Amino acid sequence: MRDTESKNNIASKKTLLIMIAVFVLPVIMAKLALENDWFNKAATNKGHLLSPTVSMAALLDTKTPKWRLMYIMPSQCNAVCENALFSINQVWLALGKESDRAQALVITTEKSDKTALRSLADYPNVETLSVASTVVKDLLTSDSVYVVDTQNNAMLFYQINQSRDSAVMESRNMLADIRKLLKLSRIG
Structure with a gap:
């Protein structure tokens, strides 16, 4: 029983880490991209x-x-x-x-x-x-x-x-x- 509980606990932690990574990682990457000018700023005007x-x-x-x-x-x-x-x-x-x-x-x-x-x-x-x-x-x-x-x-x-x-x-x-x-x- 303890073994099943331990596996469930590990699976819960793994799920929590994946959820954090999915939501937090893009924000961190966007901030780094903006601060380090990793992309070309686009202009929509032609003049x-x-x-x-x-x-x-x-x-x-x-x-x-x-x-x-x-x-x-x-x-x-x-x-x-x-x-x-x-x-x-x-x-x-x-x-x-x-x-x-x-x-x-x-x-x-x-x-x-x-x-x-x-x-x-x-x-x-x-x-x-x-x-x-x-x-x-x-x-x-x-x-x-x-x-x-x-x-x-x-x-x-x-x-x-x-x-x-x-x-x-x-x-x-x-x-x-x-x-x-x-x-x-x-x-x-």
Whole structure:
């Protein structure tokens, strides 16, 4: 009888140790992995984060809160400029029923390329906002498209290349990010 009791006691201790190992070991391993950087930290955004964000409140305070794909029209509209205009228009169109929550916006100044401004007629969904060049001079560069949140902060940017193929790929990245932002946001 004592022998059976001893076997039961050993089996109980063994079961207890297994249960502790099953629940405690993963917690210990996770803590070690975090402290020692044993894994690559993943990012789900495809654009480049602006850190810190850039406030666009001086330009957009009077506008309705929306998510914006914003581009600043340069003084000479080259292939990069044409690709950026094409990209923001295509992304806005691809948003479909969510497009009312977003806006494709081109910031223009008195120095912006006049021929390119006239070509914006080809993109009826792209809105323009005219501002003084001194206002945008130090804010952002004109070779990127920016995602501006509903509180008027530029938070992501996409570098646009001269190649139409790479611009299309970057458009896909913009679309993926803006869809994700619209899905997670209740504003705009």
